[in-house]
Amino acid sequence: MRQFATIIFFLAAAPCVSTALAVDNFIIVSSTTSTENSGLFKHILPLFQKKTGIEVRVVAQGTGQALDMARRGDADVVFVHDKTAEEKFVADGFGVARFEVMYNDFVLVGPKSDPAQVTGGKDIVAALKKIQSAQAPFVSRGDKSGTHAAELRLWKIADTDMPAAKGAWYRETGSGMGPALNTASSMNAYILADRGTWLSFKNRGDLIISVEGDQRLFNQYGVMLVNPAKHPHVKKDLGQAFVDWVISPEGQKAIAEYKIGGDQLFFPNAKK
Amino acid sequence: MNDLTQAFAAAFKLIGRLDPELLGIVTLSLEVSVTAVMIAAAMGLPLGAALAVERFRGRQAIVVLLNALMGLPPVVVGLVVYLLLSRAGPLGSLGILFTPTAMIIAQSILITPIIAALSRQTIEDAWREYEEQLCSLGARQLTAALTLLWDTRYSLVTIVLAGFGRAAAEVGAVIIVGGNIDGVTRVMTTAIALETSKGDLPLALGLGIILVGLVITLNAAASLIKEAAQRRYG
Numbered sequence: 161m162r163q164f165a166t167i168i169f170f171l172a173a174a175p176c177v178s179t180a181l182a183v184d185n186f187i188i189v190s191s192t193t194s195t196e197n198s199g200l201f202k203h204i205l206p207l208f209q210k211k212t213g214i215e216v217r218v219v220a221q222g223t224g225q226a227l228d229m230a231r232r233g234d235a236d237v238v239f240v241h242d243k244t245a246e247e248k249f250v251a252d253g254f255g256v257a258r259f260e261v262m263y264n265d266f267v268l269v270g271p272k273s274d275p276a277q278v279t280g281g282k283d284i285v286a287a288l289k290k291i292q293s294a295q296a297p298f299v300s301r302g303d304k305s306g307t308h309a310a311e312l313r314l315w316k317i318a319d320t321d322m323p324a325a326k327g328a329w330y331r332e333t334g335s336g337m338g339p340a341l342n343t344a345s346s347m348n349a350y351i352l353a354d355r356g357t358w359l360s361f362k363n364r365g366d367l368i369i370s371v372e373g374d375q376r377l378f379n380q381y382g383v384m385l386v387n388p389a390k391h392p393h394v395k396k397d398l399g400q401a402f403v404d405w406v407i408s409p410e411g412q413k414a415i416a417e418y419k420i421g422g423d424q425l426f427f428p429n430a431k432k
Numbered sequence: 433m434n435d436l437t438q439a440f441a442a443a444f445k446l447i448g449r450l451d452p453e454l455l456g457i458v459t460l461s462l463e464v465s466v467t468a469v470m471i472a473a474a475m476g477l478p479l480g481a482a483l484a485v486e487r488f489r490g491r492q493a494i495v496v497l498l499n500a501l502m503g504l505p506p507v508v509v510g511l512v513v514y515l516l517l518s519r520a521g522p523l524g525s526l527g528i529l530f531t532p533t534a535m536i537i538a539q540s541i542l543i544t545p546i547i548a549a550l551s552r553q554t555i556e557d558a559w560r561e562y563e564e565q566l567c568s569l570g571a572r573q574l575t576a577a578l579t580l581l582w583d584t585r586y587s588l589v590t591i592v593l594a595g596f597g598r599a600a601a602e603v604g605a606v607i608i609v610g611g612n613i614d615g616v617t618r619v620m621t622t623a624i625a626l627e628t629s630k631g632d633l634p635l636a637l638g639l640g641i642i643l644v645g646l647v648i649t650l651n652a653a654a655s656l657i658k659e660a661a662q663r664r665y666g
Binding site: 188193197201202217218219220232233234336337338339341342345360361362363364391393 | 518519524525527529614616626629631
């Protein structure tokens with residue numbers, strides 16, 4: 161029994177040791193599932209850490225949740241994609257200033273069988289109208305993410321009053337991009353996805369890209385330091401170093417170099 | 433069937449090359465859940481024993497409440513702990529949100545009621561059997577509780593293992609308070625959730641197979657220790 165007690169004591173001490181060794185030279189970046197799931201951060205963060213010694217801890221959520229987390233003061237930097245919401249975040253005093261970092265685009269993904277006859281088109285609004293009139297299954301994120309906001313904007317342009325037009329064909333999953341794609345894949349439904357997550361997504365089933373290349377599918381990412389005036393514990397200098405780096409020529413080059421199977425996922429467009 | 437084969441292949445590949453990332457995730461999972469189960473046992477076992485031997489007004493209500501709390505949804509516990517530890521929350525100044533410590537706190541809250549409620553039942557059953565004997569020896573409540581804790585120790589080990597199983601298997605609480613940060617708070621269950629969301633189902637299931645294997649190994653080890661002790665001390 162004494163041996164058993166020793167083992168227990170040792171196991172209890174183990175976590176304390178590892179916490180004691182941890183460094184304080186890190187920041188928390190509240191970001192979106194699209195940047196994390198696509199593997200972008202795994203590519204660029206080691207480069208940043210090598211240069212500055214700053215460890216970046218990414219918490220990936222939908223844009224709405226990511227901004228909310230920063231509003232509570234639980235992040236040092238926000239890196240998301242919903243311009244309207246980001247500008248409001250800065251205007252409300254939660255962010256210091258918003259910088260544009262990069263863009264990619266949304267694609268309309270749908271089943272090969274194409275029940276709404278939209279595949280190959282370039283007009284996203286016409287495609288959405290056809291999907292609605294065919295009552296073809298459509299999966300929505302329904303989670304207040306950047307992609308969800310973009311989808312709702314597009315329905316509005318298509319003159320569809322979404323809460324009213326909802327029917328059995330329109331399914332809100334309330335989940336991240338990956339889980340929503342899993343749902344669409346098993347239902348053979350149409351879905352609006354960001355290209356990065358789609359390219360790195362493996363469980364495609366019968367889904368293919370139906371509509372791409374429309375100007376209105378443009379998806380801009382922005383980065384902001386959380387305002388130290390609102391939350392004094394924000395690691396101002398470390399966070400600012402990260403913001404400065406992603407919009408610097410070096411950071412922009414790192415973003416451009418990230419590819420999956422030869423396809424570039426994100427296109428840097430920071431204004432110098 | 434093909435998916436399952438791929439999952440097993442992924443699991444064996446990860447184990448075979450002793451993937452350092454996987455090792456880190458497994459170690460953190462064990463650290464978090466083992467620490468949580470020890471904290472929960474330190475609180476839950478005495479609480480269970482006290483409830484078993486003491487008689488006081490409101491006792492039945494506490495017993496019912498504890499039994500009900502065994503079904504606490506992890507995501508609710510996660511949310512409450514998140515709101516407490518958030519910078520905007522009452523304990524925000526501690527700055528422990530998104531750390532393993534926060535995950536340990538959430539899991540301890542989740543499994544303390546399980547250990548307390550189940551040990552209360554076990555010890556109370558033993559108390560009914562030995563009450564007269566212990567009383568005739570002039571044992572007081574405290575002595576009785578300690579004696580019964582010792583007498584039922586082998587059953588209590590199983591209860592503690594049930595608590596560990598719950599802690600190691602849950603994802604709802606740790607993903608909220610830990611944030612699933614790569615290399616910092618990513619544990620087995622949150623890694624599985626992440627791979628599922630990337631659509632890499634074979635890898636996700638492969639990680640799942642490793643997690644189940646780990647829990648089986650730990651339970652087997654506990655069972656061996658228990659048997660050896662039983663043989664030696666009776």
